[in-house]
Amino acid sequence: MTLPTKTRQYSFPQSYTLNAIQLGSFDNLVIQDVPVSAPRATEVLVKTHAVSLQFRDLMVAGGGYPGNLPENLVPCSDMAGEIIAVGDDVKEWKVGDRVCANFAQDKIHNDSLNDEALGGAIHGVLTEYRTFPAQSIVAIPDHLSYEEASTLPCAALTAYNALSSGYEPIKAGDTVLVQGTGGVSIFALQFAIASGATVIATSSSDEKLKVATKLGAKHVINYKTTPNWAEEVVKLTNGVGADRVIEVAGNATLSQSLASVRKGGNINIIGLLGGIGDVPPVDIIRPCIFKQINIRGIYVGSVVQFKNMNKLIAANVETTRPIIDKVFAFEDAKAAYAHLSSQAHVGKVVIKI
Structure with a gap:
């Protein structure tokens, strides 16, 4: 398989920082092509199939989220996708595996760090392709679609x-x-x-x-x-x-x-x-x-908790099936933000890529 060299992704303009509140809107999101690299030895490269939105994403867009944000921030924390390449040292994953990324990339165990949160402290997942540390991803329950699975990392x-x-x-x-x-x-x-x-x-x-x-x-x-x-x-x-x-x-x-x-x-x-x-x-x-x-x-959870949660979901298929209010196309991401902001939804708002 020929690996992609570019990815389309949304980001806030370079001048967007926590202090640049005058931008203050998801309408400032721009979409562009940027280079994508092959995974390092301990990473996997994932093709994103779906991203779900959180209230936190509205706070980030409005400049009201605490902490330092990287320049050209790629927003959103919750995704589901398919591994298309693995690093040389990765043994637990293979091409074709369906995965979600944990909200906090460094929170593997319940008592570990919680500093590298996607779509905030580090770049997020509103992109076609992205690499992740192999230890920070979790297998999607077999019965869930990519859209359903994208709702799990933060809200669930x-x-x-x-x-x-x-x-x-x-x-x-x-x-x-x-x-x-x-x-x-x-x-x-x-x-x-x-x-x-x-x-x-x-x-x-x-x-x-x-x-x-x-x-x-x-x-x-x-x-x-x-x-x-x-x-x-x-x-x-x-x-x-x-x-x-x-x-x-x-x-x-x-x-x-x-x-x-x-x-x-x-x-x-x-x-x-x-x-x-x-x-x-x-x-x-x-x-x-x-x-x-x-x-x-409560500030989301760890990879270990994510795996345990998925056991509960798999054991209670119908009771725990994610409720999706509406699915938007990748090109309509701003409309998805607007729908979330309206608070007319029940359950989750999803962007399909």
């Missing part, structure tokens, strides 16, 4: 990490509260159901809550019509509260998450969809002390 692994690790891994019979119907929340719902838990889901849309019910949520709450949804969660759990809360909105909802979790329960803080601008900080000290709440921040 974040949800899996939140439920399976930390102070108290999920167990059958637990009650899990998931906020909204975005990527992480939908995967958390699916993994909780696969684990034998009861799920309570919130959303501002009755139509989206119908999807959550179809996926197995036992109770649903529209937080627009029920603004004090924490009180409703406590009622639904016979005055006890939820065992675990998947907190995706940050300070905007944290006070209600604190009120809705049971004594000794767990709140897993995933993101800040509610924004950080004018939202006042939440007093967490008193509820954490008097309710003995365990609060844990």
